[in-house]
Amino acid sequence: MIVSQYNHPVEKSGNKQESQFSIKASAQAFKILSDSLYSNKVQAVVRELSCNAFDSCVEAKTDTPFEIHCPNLLEPYFSVKDYGVGISHEFMMDGYATLFHSTKNNSNDTIGGLGIGRMVFMAYSDSCNVVSIYNGYKRSYVVYRAESGFPTVTLM
Numbered sequence: 001m002i003v004s005q006y007n008h009p010v011e012k013s014g015n016k017q018e019s020q021f022s023i024k025a026s027a028q029a030f031k032i033l034s035d036s037l038y039s040n041k042v043q044a045v046v047r048e049l050s051c052n053a054f055d056s057c058v059e060a061k062t063d064t065p066f067e068i069h070c071p072n073l074l075e076p077y078f079s080v081k082d083y084g085v086g087i088s089h090e091f092m093m094d095g096y097a098t099l100f101h102s103t104k105n106n107s108n109d110t111i112g113g114l115g116i117g118r119m120v121f122m123a124y125s126d127s128c129n130v131v132s133i134y135n136g137y138k139r140s141y142v143v144y145r146a147e148s149g150f151p152t153v154t155l156m
Contacts, residue, residue, distance in 0.1 A: 027149025034122035041123040048117035055110040056084025086134035
């Protein structure tokens with residue numbers, strides 16, 4: 001989704017000293033952005049990961065629907081599987097691991113665009129598995145909250 005930019009004029013007088021705000025990466029900041037945003041954590045996980053799967057299918061121009069597996073007694077796990085474009089190893093290690101980085105903010109054909117939905121699982125769990133098939137290579141990753149509190153991606 002194309003996210004509107006803040007391009008509004010500001011009138012100033014004189015030459016004043018200024019300093020722009022920034023965000024310091026910390027375990028607490030990641031916890032707020034991946035956990036504290038959601039009032040219904042289970043619903044948020046299902047919604048955000050399903051939207052990402054939908055967006056991947058849109059990008060791949062496929063009509064094959066994505067699949068959701070809900071936990072049950074025999075298979076007590078949640079998963080979302082799509083038939084979209086996949087995630088390159090380079091993006092997984094750099095772009096995926098960078099909050100507010102999005103490949104979807106130049107099109108209104110996709111739902112996402114803010115670059116924080118991928119971390120939603122941390123509202124419910126401290127780790128998840130990500131499997132990607134990209135250009136004929138299948139890679140498995142574990143994304144988890146490390147001892148330091150920082151989210152971490154590990155190629156398995």
